[in-house]
Amino acid sequence: MTYCSFCGKEEADGDHGFCRQRLSMIDPPRYCSECARRMVVQVTPDGWAARCSRHGEITSAR
Amino acid sequence: MTAAPEQIDVLDEAREQVLERGVGLTEAQVLKVLELPEDRIPELLALAHEVRERWCGPEVEVEGIVSLKTGGCPEDCHFCSQSGQFPSPVRSAWLDIPGLVRAARQTRDTGATEFCIVAAVRGPDKRLLSQVRDGIKAIREDGNDIQIACSLGMLTQEQVDELVAMGVHRYNHNLETARSHFPEVVTTHSWEERWDTLRMIRDAGMEVCCGGIIGMGETLAQRAEFAVQLAELEPDEVPLNFLIPNPGTPYENYPVVEGAEALRTVGAFRLALPRTILRFAGGRELTFGDLGAKQGMLGGINAIIVGNYLTNLGRPAQQDLDMLEELSMPIKALSQTL
Ligand code: SF4
Numbered sequence: 001m002t003y004c005s006f007c008g009k010e011e012a013d014g015d016h017g018f019c020r021q022r023l024s025m026i027d028p029p030r031y032c033s034e035c036a037r038r039m040v041v042q043v044t045p046d047g048w049a050a051r052c053s054r055h056g057e058i059t060s061a062r
Numbered sequence: 063m064t065a066a067p068e069q070i071d072v073l074d075e076a077r078e079q080v081l082e083r084g085v086g087l088t089e090a091q092v093l094k095v096l097e098l099p100e101d102r103i104p105e106l107l108a109l110a111h112e113v114r115e116r117w118c119g120p121e122v123e124v125e126g127i128v129s130l131k132t133g134g135c136p137e138d139c140h141f142c143s144q145s146g147q148f149p150s151p152v153r154s155a156w157l158d159i160p161g162l163v164r165a166a167r168q169t170r171d172t173g174a175t176e177f178c179i180v181a182a183v184r185g186p187d188k189r190l191l192s193q194v195r196d197g198i199k200a201i202r203e204d205g206n207d208i209q210i211a212c213s214l215g216m217l218t219q220e221q222v223d224e225l226v227a228m229g230v231h232r233y234n235h236n237l238e239t240a241r242s243h244f245p246e247v248v249t250t251h252s253w254e255e256r257w258d259t260l261r262m263i264r265d266a267g268m269e270v271c272c273g274g275i276i277g278m279g280e281t282l283a284q285r286a287e288f289a290v291q292l293a294e295l296e297p298d299e300v301p302l303n304f305l306i307p308n309p310g311t312p313y314e315n316y317p318v319v320e321g322a323e324a325l326r327t328v329g330a331f332r333l334a335l336p337r338t339i340l341r342f343a344g345g346r347e348l349t350f351g352d353l354g355a356k357q358g359m360l361g362g363i364n365a366i367i368v369g370n371y372l373t374n375l376g377r378p379a380q381q382d383l384d385m386l387e388e389l390s391m392p393i394k395a396l397s398q399t400l
């Protein structure tokens with residue numbers, strides 16, 4: 001099961017075109033794609049880091 | 063028989079009043095500019111650009127910003143994804159000192175002269191102020207001489223004095239919108255409280271940075287009202303944001319400001335504020351895309367935030383620096399600001 005990291009709903013459920021557009025332009029991920037938990041996100045001038053309490057950290061560098 | 067009084071064109075008036083004499087437009091005049099038909103926007107932008115060159119010069123001030131304390135704010139500003147009062151997905155986070163030093167270094171490396179440290183709070187407490195103090199010290203120990211600005215909400219006189227002592231040279235505190243519209247946007251504090259903080263900052267000798275957000279349901283008349291209220295404050299800098307409708311906030315379904323309307327606003331604000339540093343801030347990516355950013359730079363804007371914002375992402379800094387080079391606009395150097 002994967003979840004949309006913009007809206008937190010199941011990827012298979014509904015249209016996430018708008019979400020993908022936002023993620024490609026101005027938004028870091030907010031929800032963990034593995035469990036849909038809200039992540040703690042730190043934006044810095046040249047990147048971001050997002051941490052799920054269960055699945056660890058992802059960053060813009062990866 | 064008396065002839066009907068000839069309609070004076072607002073851009074002709076502006077040419078004489080703003081460009082030649084450096085006197086900003088009145089509220090009624092700003093409203094006329096905001097109501098100009100779309101086919102006159104190029105003319106407006108060209109004039110606003112001339113005004114900016116005449117009264118501010120060719121340099122562009124580049125700034126980077128970072129969120130020291132994100133989310134969980136007790137206030138209810140309806141546009142803000144960091145308010146703890148709305149079901150926004152933004153969670154609380156604190157940036158540590160090494161992270162702050164890295165952010166300042168990344169900003170300096172772009173050639174920026176300004177680094178703004180921001181916290182999502184009603185006003186700073188002791189812990190936040192000591193974090194800022196330690197952060198500034200660490201940035202200096204890193205050999206970074208970038209000018210430091212702060213945006214930490216409403217201040218007491220004592221806190222203003224502390225920030226001055228830390229060497230903070232500019233303070234950002236946005237009035238956000240017209241006084242008449244503010245109660246629709248924020249209910250947990252007043253426009254007047256914000257104004258009081260701004261007066262204290264000015265009186266303490268810090269530079270005043272004060273702007274707002276366009277597209278929060280204000281009328282064109284309120285937009286004009288706002289431009290003139292800002293002019294009355296005589297801020298050193300005005301950051302112009304366009305609403306990003308963020309999920310979970312009361313404004314999540316508001317439309318994005320259209321490009322043409324945004325450009326009209328840029329031109330009108332420049333004509334109301336001929337000598338101010340007018341900065342492109344958040345929302346420009348959504349409102350303009352890549353093309354409009356250039357039009358804005360040629361329409362009265364003379365400062366930008368490069369890189370990411372607080373909770374939203376911007377274009378990569380290099381893309382904006384390339385744009386400035388393409389436009390042959392020199393970046394303001396640190397030596398010019400000291
Ligand atoms: S005071 Fe600042 S951080 Fe808090 S809700 Fe208002 S805009 Fe957001």
Ligand SMILES: [Zn+2]
Binds near residue numbers: 004007009016020
């Ligand atoms: Zn989605």
Ligand SMILES: [Zn+2]
Binds near residue numbers: 036054055
């Ligand atoms: Zn997870």
